[in-house]
Amino acid sequence: MSVTHPAGFVAAGAAIGLKSNGNPDLALVVNEGPRFDSASVFTANRCKANPVLWSEQVVKDGTVRAVVLNSGGANCYTGPDGFVTTHRVAEEVGSVLGFGAVDVVVCSTGLIGLANDRQRLIDGVHTVHGLLSADGGNAAAEAIMTTDSVSKQVVVERDGWSIGGMAKGAGMLAPALATMLVVLTTDAVVPAEDLDKALRSATRVSFDRLDSDGCMSTNDTVTVMASGASGVQPALADFTTALVEACTSLAMQLLADAEGADHEIAITTLNAASEEDAMEVGRSVARSNLFKAAVFGKDPNWGRVLASIGTTKAAFDPADLDVAMNDVWVCRNSGPGEDPGLVDLSPRQVTVTIDLKAGDARATVWTNDLTHAYVHENSAYSS
Template identity: 60%
Template sequence: MSATQHQIEGVITQGVTLARGFRAAGVSAGISALEGKKDVALVVNDGPLKNAAAVFTTNRFAAAPVLWSQQVVGDGRVDAVLLNSGGANACTGAPGFQDTHTSAEHVADLLNISAGDVLVCSTGLIGQRLPLDNLLAGSEQAARALGVSPSDSLAAAEAIMTTDTVPKQAAICVEVEQGGDYLIGGMAKGAGMLAPGLATMLVVLTTDAVLSPEDLDTALRQAVRLSFNRADADGCMSTNDTVVLMGSGASGLVPDLVGFTEALTKVCQDLALQLIGDAEGASHDIHVRTFNAATEEEAEEVSRAVSRSNLFKTAIFGNDPNWGRILSEVGTTSADFDPENVNVLINGVQVCTGGGIGQDRKLVDLAADRKVTVEIDLAAGEHEATIWTNDLTHDYVHENSAYSS
């Protein structure tokens, strides 16, 4: 059935098992340094379609599982995704790539599928080999534990956590006018090294809509552009970022691609905001919106410049609405604007008017709420873009200075 009309319902707190045709599991295999922590997850597409698309980090030191998975998804088919926390398997050379290959073959044997259809994702410390025996044993446990319940979905989301403090899941139901619905679900991990290309993240997205690999790819790239690539916690890019979208076709509904992309973007944005909300050591979630820009690209450039300023981020941590630090970053960009026409608002208070002094900055209360909204009016056009970031705290410095010890 072709679904041309749709109604997008609110985001649901369940992940990859909400969509029909998918099973998941998360188990403890002793890979993580935290005793008893779940550290191996498995997500399986039971079809009838096994279509997929994925995007990966642009870091030139891409990890072994990224190099493997880029090959796997090349034909638009993924039957299963094996994920682990507790080790990134990055910068491990040919032996690390062989470990990834071996783990994919092991999952393929367990599920009676082809190793060339098994995506592999790893997250954790760079520069160490994974304990392969643990990973293989964990994949066996996960294969036996596969299920479709919310608890199975949650277990998988918990297994991919590293410095995350909470699991991250989202899903959505799209009702079609002709009757019936299709579903999109997802899980994500990430709390630091969040920057475009994609973030230190692993994301698995599932849908039971009927879509070709090409349409899945089109929708995914647009959704990622407006979600994960707008999350910029600390300007650092990981070696392991992977976002995969699998389509089972189990709903029997062929969605309007525009409507599907809108729904997928909503799920991805919800997950991206969860990543920012759990950023390492953060005490404020900051939305930097640049509007009335000449182009969307220029609006994004301005918002990103501000979001990456350590001076700005530390000011927000100190509850100091220092708008001068915002304006000085805007001035470093190539965006088209007249400095005498730029306005800046912090939590709705116009602290800068026409590039100069606006309302009293003391009217801005940054201590009352975790969320901070910065709005930059360039008065140069009709476009806008928002970057999501967070403040820079003592806890962030402490957590990352002791990460590998």
């Protein structure tokens, strides 16, 4: 049941006519309390969509009572008129539920540069309101899908409290810039300030390390709401651990649903001088089209890995790098190592391990390969 698994939450999803194929396209998740703590993170893109511009203001006081999400249109680069649409939807949700629009986060996903049908959204709010239930998590998760082939949901159980979550996003297959929308819920008692700390810790090692195609979305939103309905206040460290677990599960579901991808690639950088160095190195490899195309071609091309590492500012000796693919150390001391023929790149899961020999920090970045299907889907999406 994902977001409705924790006590204190109801949700719904419905088809309100935004998607031309008639699939569900509006979701509503409501926190019924008794507490309304929340925390959120948004895309770092400076050209943000209207729902993000709105929601960034909504979350500032730490209180969110509902998240309304539509697929079938991102309401991005639609100007002031698009902002009015976002605001009206928040107003309508607040109105039917009996609180202010300023407690309503709005998320949108789909094509950018096109206006959403405002009236359909307003009418739709009444539709989903009528469907709200403690069993509605699944319907909500399905209503936010775009090119996703499956809905992404998670439940993490603890003693007396739990976390639920849903996400949309299709990994590397990132039409309309791979908008990633995530709603997390918990019935634990977690004051907003702690919730913010836990969420930032969790996204830093999960969603922030997913770099499917280097393109940063305009609509990305992750919101967590805590109802306190369990009456249990876990230690912050315990709650953070559980939230990391939930976010990592959802991130791996996003990675696995990259329909155009043949491989899921985990790039682990070891013995870096700092976690930042490890991240920079991993990200540079994850963004190398040449390396990603080689993985698609099942070619353990470690030279393209070294060439990517060489573009970073991380601390290392260019003449003393080791690289393994699927645990075969094909590159030793920046030269040929074990036989690349020992690397079997047929399976979907690929690991790349980079030893910088410069410290003791490490980080893993996840990406996908570059395939014909990626080019096909992203060249055909809006035409």
